[in-house]
Amino acid sequence: MRYQPGLMRNGIKHLLSEHYAGLMHALLWTWYDVKAAGQNTLGVVVGGSSIEERKRCATEVSKRNVSGFWIGGFGLGENVEERCNLLNAVTDCLPSDKPRLVSRLGLPEEVLEGIASGIDLFDSTYIHQLTMGGFALIFPVDMVEREMQNGIFNDSAGDLTKINLRTTTYRKDTSRIVDSCSCFTCQNHTRAYLNHLLNVHEMLAQILLEIHNTHHYLHFFRSIREAIKIGEFDLFWKQFVENRRSQIAAAVM
Amino acid sequence: MALRFEVLGRFNRARAARLTLPHFTCQTPLFMPVGTQGTIKGLTTDQLEDIGCQIILGNTYHLELRPGSQLIDDLGGLHKFMNWKRALLTDSGGFQMVSLLHLADITEEGVTFQSPVDGKPMLLTPEESIHIQNNIGADIIMALDDVVKTTITGPRIEEAMYRTLRWIDRCISAHKKPDVQNLFGIVQGGLDPVLRDICVRGLVERKLPGYAIGGLAGGEDKDSFWRVVAQCTAGLPEDKPRYVMGVGYPLDIVVCSALGADMYDCVYPTRTARFGTALVPEGVLKLKQNAMATDERPIDPSCLCMVCKNYTRAYLHCLVTKDPMGSQLLSYHNLYFMMRLSRDLHMSILEGRFPEFVRGFLRVQFPKGDVPKWVLNAMEVAGIDISECCTPTK
Numbered sequence: 001m002r003y004q005p006g007l008m009r010n011g012i013k014h015l016l017s018e019h020y021a022g023l024m025h026a027l028l029w030t031w032y033d034v035k036a037a038g039q040n041t042l043g044v045v046v047g048g049s050s051i052e053e054r055k056r057c058a059t060e061v062s063k064r065n066v067s068g069f070w071i072g073g074f075g076l077g078e079n080v081e082e083r084c085n086l087l088n089a090v091t092d093c094l095p096s097d098k099p100r101l102v103s104r105l106g107l108p109e110e111v112l113e114g115i116a117s118g119i120d121l122f123d124s125t126y127i128h129q130l131t132m133g134g135f136a137l138i139f140p141v142d143m144v145e146r147e148m149q150n151g152i153f154n155d156s157a158g159d160l161t162k163i164n165l166r167t168t169t170y171r172k173d174t175s176r177i178v179d180s181c182s183c184f185t186c187q188n189h190t191r192a193y194l195n196h197l198l199n200v201h202e203m204l205a206q207i208l209l210e211i212h213n214t215h216h217y218l219h220f221f222r223s224i225r226e227a228i229k230i231g232e233f234d235l236f237w238k239q240f241v242e243n244r245r246s247q248i249a250a251a252v253m
Numbered sequence: 254m255a256l257r258f259e260v261l262g263r264f265n266r267a268r269a270a271r272l273t274l275p276h277f278t279c280q281t282p283l284f285m286p287v288g289t290q291g292t293i294k295g296l297t298t299d300q301l302e303d304i305g306c307q308i309i310l311g312n313t314y315h316l317e318l319r320p321g322s323q324l325i326d327d328l329g330g331l332h333k334f335m336n337w338k339r340a341l342l343t344d345s346g347g348f349q350m351v352s353l354l355h356l357a358d359i360t361e362e363g364v365t366f367q368s369p370v371d372g373k374p375m376l377l378t379p380e381e382s383i384h385i386q387n388n389i390g391a392d393i394i395m396a397l398d399d400v401v402k403t404t405i406t407g408p409r410i411e412e413a414m415y416r417t418l419r420w421i422d423r424c425i426s427a428h429k430k431p432d433v434q435n436l437f438g439i440v441q442g443g444l445d446p447v448l449r450d451i452c453v454r455g456l457v458e459r460k461l462p463g464y465a466i467g468g469l470a471g472g473e474d475k476d477s478f479w480r481v482v483a484q485c486t487a488g489l490p491e492d493k494p495r496y497v498m499g500v501g502y503p504l505d506i507v508v509c510s511a512l513g514a515d516m517y518d519c520v521y522p523t524r525t526a527r528f529g530t531a532l533v534p535e536g537v538l539k540l541k542q543n544a545m546a547t548d549e550r551p552i553d554p555s556c557l558c559m560v561c562k563n564y565t566r567a568y569l570h571c572l573v574t575k576d577p578m579g580s581q582l583l584s585y586h587n588l589y590f591m592m593r594l595s596r597d598l599h600m601s602i603l604e605g606r607f608p609e610f611v612r613g614f615l616r617v618q619f620p621k622g623d624v625p626k627w628v629l630n631a632m633e634v635a636g637i638d639i640s641e642c643c644t645p646t647k
Contacts, residue, residue: 094339171320174328188298192328196291196320201575203295
């Protein structure tokens, strides 16, 4: 779409029309894709930070013959409240019997917020980034663990979501990354060994960390599904957030 | 002595044996992969077991540097630290120093070198090497020897040989755990049969649990190489394991086994994997070649390893140029190949079909019959008839 200087006066209208153009493009491509692919195609929902455009796009795309929805434009530094409002606006306009995927929301808190807004699928580079940085996830993945962890604050070099196994704190730590974890890495290796592998730049470090982080993260999702099934998602979410808050408070003190 | 060595089958000089070590009972001939820093690049201990590894090597020099042998000892030894349940062997650290370090100098006291951490002058004595290896806790530990490249000539070789004999006594005295760790002596002497003979006899007098043939695989010509191996295996006791250090290529392993050697180590299979080269019965397969991009066969259709069962050459071709996963998968296959070779050697000797195995091996490697002369000569001494594998000379 070409920029037309004469429309500066009607700046807002211009902006809206950009969104509109974006929307039309999205709809057009969806139409082409669906025709061409004939298989499982996700419709794209865009609309930037405008609630109106998000609603309009979601409504229009829902009318097409798509198998599900990819909701784009999040995980780019927007604030939490804005994101929640926009996501809710979108999912309110989407059919309940088709899956919704959001990209770039990876932090446990972001995942919980997304799920609360009705999102089903998440993809992000969160795990990969953790692994490449030498971090291992340790946040408690279910409610029982969180009960147990309340009041126990360790001095690991990180927060209680993750630990950085590169630090010298772990040189002689013969415990597992997470004691109750059933992944290959936790069943077979110690924090001390991972610390050594990271320090000598051995490939096995990333392999073992990726195994644990993926396992841990997927376990988190499983716990969420179980909580939803027994109608306790809100409690799960609340407990998670409170747990994090009290950890941060303790760390500050 | 903390091992038992029982010869179960023979063909002339070649033997198939059972080597019982504190952590594992092994079958020889066997190949030992090198896990320099307490890991074999990119492979888990689970995978190493699947592949069939029996003994793996740790490098004393690297492990002492990081994480430190004292830490390893505090945490229960290298087996526990890396969670490897089978056998381990550590080298003395001497070779690494000489080959890696600036200003490494050898005196009667030990190997003086510049610390790679802060440049301070440091000294590795026989006592210190054994102390470090005691801390690490491997099933087999190596004596600190005065190792000289075989491409060097002159009085240095004789000096090194006699010093190696003096140092073995210091190693023996310093060894605190002879009941759980086996100290192997290393035969030096360059390419000089007289010196080698003196060294063999000197070491045998000390009645060590096992013996290594050192100072080879350093660029000497193959003809000299096999002759030194043949001489040493002839002079070393029948009832103790013989380890040819730094070997190597599958062909070299077959020849040395025919001449009576039992154990081998080399970085070749894992290092060549990282350059995109796979080991196959015909020789090597270079996955980076353009032709591999569309080749949907496995690396080796006759190989039963996880890589050959699940991945095509085309897929590996994509990986080896771009992703560490490529070298991990090739390392897996290459080590499986070496373990398969070890098993084939052991079983063919045990089952009385060793010459057939050797002939089959050579036929596949040299389909045109151009078997190198040194192999012919070595096999003659080993008493194996390979004339049908070779094109007749005019």
